[in-house]
Amino acid sequence: MAKLRRRGFQIIAIADVFDTEAVKAAVIHAQSEVVIEQLTALPNTYTGESMSAAAPLNQRLRQEGGANVLAAAQAAGVQRLRGVLNAKAKRELNFQPRPLQWMVDTTVACAS
Incomplete structure (x- = not known):
């Protein structure tokens, strides 16, 4: 954390x-528009x-952790989620995007 x-x-x-x-509480606390x-x-x-x-x-991170992040983002009313949620995870979660509001894709973002 000190490095960040x-x-x-x-x-x-x-x-x-x-x-x-804990993930849900953290995402709600952050009050983010995007996760x-x-x-x-x-x-x-x-x-x-x-x-x-x-x-x-x-x-496990991608399936269980990803599901927790998705559920937390939905509970917090986040409008956009960018991440690595794969097709299998979407099926297992019965993922239903909200038209024009909710985006899940495989974009990888890097920062330097």
């Missing part, structure tokens, strides 16, 4: 992405072994 602050970010809320209620979800668990090195080892957490 040194780069000029203001920390508004923090939550364990696997804690549904950007980029949950991933990538290893420091990209070998077959390290990628295989990271896969279970990465899948």
Whole structure:
């Protein structure tokens, strides 16, 4: 967190992405118009072994964590969600976008 602050970010809320209620409280507290979800668990090195080892957490982050972020954003009335929610997760969540208001796509945003 200190590294983020040194780069000029203001920390508004923090939550364990696997804690549904904590994520909802954090998103509601942030009062954001947009939520950007980029949950991933990538290893420091990209070998077959390290990628295989990271896969279970990465899948859990994207499915369970992504579902929590989506539910929190909806509960908070957020108008836009940008993230990595995949088609399988959308089906499992029975995702129904609100016309012209709710966007879920696979855009990856990077900041430097």
